[in-house]
Amino acid sequence: MSHDQAVKEASAKHTTPAELVGKFQYGTAGFRMKANILDSVVYRVGLLASLRSRKLNGQTIGVMITASHNPPEDNGVKLVDPMGEMLEASWEKYATQLANADSDDHLVQVYNDLVKTLKVNLDAPARVIFARDTRASGSRLVGCLNDALTATNAEVTDYKILTTPQLHYLVRCVNTKGTQDEYGEVSEKGYYEKLAAAFKQAMEHTKPQGHLTVDCANGVGGPKLRELLKYLPSPDTDGGLDVKVVNDDVHKPESLNHQCGADFVKTNQRAPPSSKAGPGDRCCSLDGDADRIVFYFQDEKNVFRLLDGDRIATLAASFIAELARQSGLMEKLTVGVVQTAYANGASTTYIQKNLGLQIVCTPTGVKHLHHAATRFDVGVYFEANGHGTVVFSPSALKAIHTHQPQSPAQADALTTLMALTDLINQTVGDALSDLLLVEVILAHKGFSCAEWLQTYTDLPNRLVRVEVADRNQFTTVEGTAERQLATPAGAQKDIEKVVAKYKDGRSFARASGTEDAVRVYAEASTRAEAEDLAAAVAQIVRKYGAK
Numbered sequence: 001m002s003h004d005q006a007v008k009e010a011s012a013k014h015t016t017p018a019e020l021v022g023k024f025q026y027g028t029a030g031f032r033m034k035a036n037i038l039d040s041v042v043y044r045v046g047l048l049a050s051l052r053s054r055k056l057n058g059q060t061i062g063v064m065i066t067a068s069h070n071p072p073e074d075n076g077v078k079l080v081d082p083m084g085e086m087l088e089a090s091w092e093k094y095a096t097q098l099a100n101a102d103s104d105d106h107l108v109q110v111y112n113d114l115v116k117t118l119k120v121n122l123d124a125p126a127r128v129i130f131a132r133d134t135r136a137s138g139s140r141l142v143g144c145l146n147d148a149l150t151a152t153n154a155e156v157t158d159y160k161i162l163t164t165p166q167l168h169y170l171v172r173c174v175n176t177k178g179t180q181d182e183y184g185e186v187s188e189k190g191y192y193e194k195l196a197a198a199f200k201q202a203m204e205h206t207k208p209q210g211h212l213t214v215d216c217a218n219g220v221g222g223p224k225l226r227e228l229l230k231y232l233p234s235p236d237t238d239g240g241l242d243v244k245v246v247n248d249d250v251h252k253p254e255s256l257n258h259q260c261g262a263d264f265v266k267t268n269q270r271a272p273p274s275s276k277a278g279p280g281d282r283c284c285s286l287d288g289d290a291d292r293i294v295f296y297f298q299d300e301k302n303v304f305r306l307l308d309g310d311r312i313a314t315l316a317a318s319f320i321a322e323l324a325r326q327s328g329l330m331e332k333l334t335v336g337v338v339q340t341a342y343a344n345g346a347s348t349t350y351i352q353k354n355l356g357l358q359i360v361c362t363p364t365g366v367k368h369l370h371h372a373a374t375r376f377d378v379g380v381y382f383e384a385n386g387h388g389t390v391v392f393s394p395s396a397l398k399a400i401h402t403h404q405p406q407s408p409a410q411a412d413a414l415t416t417l418m419a420l421t422d423l424i425n426q427t428v429g430d431a432l433s434d435l436l437l438v439e440v441i442l443a444h445k446g447f448s449c450a451e452w453l454q455t456y457t458d459l460p461n462r463l464v465r466v467e468v469a470d471r472n473q474f475t476t477v478e479g480t481a482e483r484q485l486a487t488p489a490g491a492q493k494d495i496e497k498v499v500a501k502y503k504d505g506r507s508f509a510r511a512s513g514t515e516d517a518v519r520v521y522a523e524a525s526t527r528a529e530a531e532d533l534a535a536a537v538a539q540i541v542r543k544y545g546a547k
């Protein structure tokens with residue numbers, strides 16, 4: 001059978017409902033929607049994965065089937081590029097074109113047009129690896145993906161159920177195997193071993209204080225964290241982590257992200273209702289595919305205190321800058337921080353004024369932050385929602401690994417810094433790796449959560465989700481990192497008028513790229529004012545986006 005025929009025949013098994021043609025869009029993190037309308041999209045993403053691998057002469061491409069923080073009935077699919085980063089932005093439109101082809105014949109035509117325009121050699125090998133989270137719809141969607149990979153003669157490896165960052169790690173490992181940039185063993189076990197060895201090295205002269213409760217959002221992070229713990233020193237041993245795993249039921253699909261998980265905690269600014277943690281207990285929550293993490297605790301007055309992505313960024317940036325200084329590498333390593341418009345204004349001021357580090361602000365989406373972070377020697381990027389990591393440039397890695405320490409103190413700092421380069425998953429935000437990173441830093445600094453919180457005071461803030469008739473009406477002005485609306489006409493002026501009434505007021509609205517909604521963020525000098533400002537801006541969004 002010819003290539004075209006194979007693509008067409010398999011496509012006939014995964015037709016697109018007519019009313020959806022033209023509506024699919026590769027968003028913040030790939031395609032994401034109700035799982036029951038995703039079959040044809042996943043099939044077509046599989047076609048693109050093969051094309052991308054062939055275009056890159058057989059380098060391995062990853063496909064992850066997950067809807068991360070979304071509700072259980074949703075699912076999604078995204079592509080991972082050879083070094084473990086998100087799909088190159090210029091290819092997102094090809095994914096969208098394939099997804100919106102309105103018939104099997106049209107799909108073959110779009111596919112062939114891409115082969116031609118992108119100059120893809122169909123005789124080159126195509127190599128794809130994939131995985132999924134614990135959602136019930138995942139195995140059916142893997143079937144759709146497999147049909148595309150078979151039709152296009154790709155070599156495939158199905159890694160079954162993984163966290164999203166584990167798949168990113170594996171993609172980089174496969175593509176760097178046997179090179180001088182080898183990233184690690186190409187296996188799930190290799191991932192745990194790498195993290196565990198780095199953790200032990202980083203904790204050599206210190207140990208964690210107290211215990212940590214980890215809410216796993218009833219997603220894939222639960223079983224994977226339990227697996228990781230088997231590789232770490234036991235809590236009775238020096239340097240061992242005392243972890244209590246909660247919300248790790250992956251057998252009740254409806255419980256995924258329900259009243260728990262990082263998104264619930266960040267958006268509602270409260271612990272999961274099921275939490276039994278006492279005052280001062282260190283807690284954290286992962287999201288549904290374990291690529292985000294936020295920490296929190298109840299203070300002595302039983303008030304909920306959140307330590308979100310901004311806090312992890314400031315903690316990590318200050319620690320790494322300190323290690324660079326202590327090891328005698330300060331001149332060779334510029335540490336920079338990347339944030340989005342959702343970053344709390346107080347964190348931005350703290351990074352610039354207290355830490356003296358550079359800051360860049362990008363639109364939402366790890367793909368944007370990651371890219372910006374690679375411009376620093378050490379780029380620390382975190383979205384306020386807990387999604388982030390640290391990337392070390394090749395020259396920074398070289399400087400760290402070739403540096404000759406001049407004293408035992410320099411040598412200790414250097415050992416810890418080296419350990420961090422392995423402990424941190426540099427391909428993408430990784431809740432498990434970030435969890436260990438935070439534990440290492442808190443142990444080194446001797447910080448409790450309360451002391452971590454005291455480093456600066458957040459401006460009170462509120463995040464609201466507003467449902468509108470068509471979120472695509474809400475577009476932002478290029479170059480403002482999504483802080484200003486371009487359309488609907490008049491909306492931005494109305495928002496600015498309201499913001500001007502509040503002390504330290506700041507607010508913006510932007511369409512979500514993963515949910516059918518517009519998000520509104522507001523901060524002001526008091527909690528009540530932040531709430532009022534968010535409500536007023538949400539009302540403006542409702543007015544302009546009336547169904």
Ligand code: G16
Pocket residue numbers: 028029067068069070287291292364365366367383385387511512513514515519
């Ligand atoms: C994804 C992206 C994140 C983004 C989040 C929310 O996270 O990877 O970068 O912050 O969606 O995006 P939006 O506001 O556009 O809906 P996840 O954890 O859901 O994959």
